[in-house]
Amino acid sequence: MSGIDGEYLKELERKSVAIIREAKAQFSKPAALWSTGKDSTTALWLCRKAFFGKIPFPVIHIDTGCKFPEIYEFRDRMAREWGLDLLVAKNGEALRKGVSPEKDRFECCTLLKTQALKNLLEEERFDALFLAIRRDEHGIRAKERYYSPRDSDFKWDYKDQPAEMWDLYVKPSEDFSHMRVHPILHWTELDVWQYVKREKLPINPLYFARNGKRYRSLGCMPCTVPVDSDAKTVDEIVEELKVSRVPERAGRAQDKEQAYMMQKLRSLGYM
C-alpha cells in the first residue's frame, strides 16, 4: 500500500476514534450494534482502539433466528477473543408465531430486527447506539450525520436534524429515546476492506468466494443473495473493488461494469 493510502486510512481511523470517544463521554449508557459483518466488526475494532483494547459498553447482536451458521460461529469466537459484553436481542414471541419473509418481508424485518432491538432498549435503557452505517458516495455539503436522534418509536425527521457540527451537538428534548452514532459514516466499502487488510482483522468467511460467489453484506439466509465473484482473500476483494468502482472509471473492464449495474438493479428490485 502506498504511503498516501496509509495516511488516508490513518485519518479515517482518527476521525472515527474521536467520534467514539466523544459519544462515550457525552452519553451515560451507550452500546454498539454488531451484525458480525465487516462494517460493524471494523467499528468494534475502532472501539477497541478508542479504549485501549477493552470495549467499555455492551455489544448487541440482533438474532433473527435465521442467520447463517457462520455468523453464530464467528460471533461467539470473537466475543471470547475480544472479551465482549455480548447481548443478544431476539423477538422470541414473533419467532414462536412463525414470522417469515415469505409471509411478509417488511413485517418480518420489523418484528425480528426493529422490535427485538426496541424491546432490548426498553429493558436496558441505552441512551446511545453505535451503528456501522456508511456512505459510499460523498455528497457536496459535508452534511454527514454522525449523530441521528431517535424518538421512542425510532422515528426521526430528516428536516429536524441537529447541526452537522457533531462536537457542538445538544440533545433534542422532546420524546428523545436514544442517539444513533455513526462512527464510520465517512468510510467507503473499499476503505473498510483496505483497513481490514492493514489491521489484519478477522473476517467472517462468508465474504470470501466459494463456487464463484461471495456475500458482499451479511443478513438473514432467506433474504441475502451472494454476488458473482472469484475473490477468495481480503487482497482479492480489495482488487475486485478497485476495478469495479473507481471514480474515474475510464478503461474499466466491461464485465465489471455489467456486474456493478446488475448489483444496482438487484438492489433496486429490477432483477
Added chain:
Amino acid sequence: MKVVVLGFDGASPDLVDEWIDHLPALGRFKDRGVLGRTVPPVPAQTPVAWATFMTGKNPGKHGVFSFIARRSGTYERDVAEPKKLKSKTIWKIVREAGKKAVTINVPMTDAEEGVTSVPGFLSSLEGVPQPKSLGEKVARKFGIDRVRGDLGTETLDRVDTDPDLFFEEVNEITEEMAEISLCLLQEESWDLFMPVFMGLDRIQHFFWKCVDPNHPRHEESEYGELVRKFYVKIDEIAGEFLKSAGEDALTMVVSDHGFCPVHTEVVVNDYLAEEGFLEARDGEIDLEGSMAVSYGYGDVWLNVKGREPRGVVSAGEEYEKTRDGIMECLGKIEVGGKRPIKAAKRREELWWGPYLNEAPDLTAIFNVGYQAARRPLITNGPRRYVNLNPRWSGGHDGTHDPGDVPGILGIVGPGIPKGKRVEARLWDLAPTILDLMGIPIPADIDGKPLALKDPG
C-alpha cells in the same frame, strides 16, 4: 426559443392531481399553461421510456427494449446502457443545428461530443461530468468529482430495515442535484437544459402502498407523509427553475412513466414450464433445451433454430404456433379467480422499425396490481407461480399497459395558451421541443409536435 425540461422520473399524474393545492409551481403550469399526461412506450421502463423521449421514436427504432434483454445470438442477459441506443438523440440534433444542450443525470445518456452533460442512470460514466472542463468546474465549486444522482446499493439494500436512512439520503441527493443544476443553469450557455431527478421513482416503488388507500397492503404511516413531502420538494425545485430560467425560456416538466399498485408477482417461467415450453433441471432453467423463457418483465424469448446457438423452434409455422400457444397459456393464467395478464402481444404488434428483430418475441401486459417476478426463475416451493409479498408495492414496468401508468407533462412559457388540454405520447415531446426551438424535425421520428399554439 430556449427550453428547460425538468425530468421527474416516475412522477404520477394521479398524485399531482391529488396534492395540487400543495404544489404551487405545478399549479402555475396548470393555471398559466399546460398540465396533463403523457403516455410512455411499451414497456414503460425507465431506460426504454427515456430513450423514447430523447429520440422521439418507438423502441423498434432506437433498439432499447428492456432493462434486461437477450444479447442477440446468445442466451446471455444484457443490461440496458447508453451504447445500446442506436438512434440519434435530441441532444445531437440540437448540436447539429448549431445550438447547445446541457443534460444532467438523464438516464441512458453518456458522454456525447459537443454536449455538456453529467451522464445518468445506467451509464458507465454515471455522475462523472463531461467534458473534463465541466468536471473541473464541479470539483472547484462543490468539492466532488462525481455528482450523486441516485441512491447507492448500500442504502437500497437497507430500505426494509432502515427506511429513515433511505428517505434521508434521497432527500439529500435531490437537494444536491437541484443546487448543482441551478448553478449550471446560470453559468453554462444553453439552448436546451435538462436535469432528471430520480428520487420519486425509487420512493414510490417501495412506498406506494403508503399513499394508495386501495392497495391491499395499504399502511397509514408517516412514510405516506414523507412521499407527499417529497412531491412538495420536487415542486419547490420546479419553482426555483421557473424563477431562474428567464423570461424568454419555456419550461417543461415531464416524467417517463407514472405508477400503479403492485401486490402480486407472477412467475411467468413456472407457467411456461407447466405447459411444456420451458425445461428445468434441479431448479435451474435449461436455456438451450427450452422453447421459450422470460427474463423477468413478462418478456418471452423463443429459442429459434438458426437464431439462437441451440435453437429448438423452427422459424416459420412452428414459430407462429409456439407463439400462439404461449399467448394462450399466458392469457388463461388465474390467481385467486382473477386474471393477472391483460393481453399477450407479439412483438410486431407493439413496435416497428429496423431493430424489431432484437425485441422479445412476446410480451405479457399485466393488469394493475400485478407484475412479472424478476429474475429468470422458477419456483418449486410453496409459493409456486406467484409471490404475494413482492418487495415493491408500486410498479410501472410489470410490463404494464402504458395507459395505466401515464407520466406527467407540463409546459409553461411565452406563447403557450393557458388551460389547453393536451394528450401526448412520450415520443411527441422530442419533436415538440425541436419545433419550439425552431429546429427542423427529422423525418424518421415517430412523434408529432403538439399543437400548442392552436386555440382551444
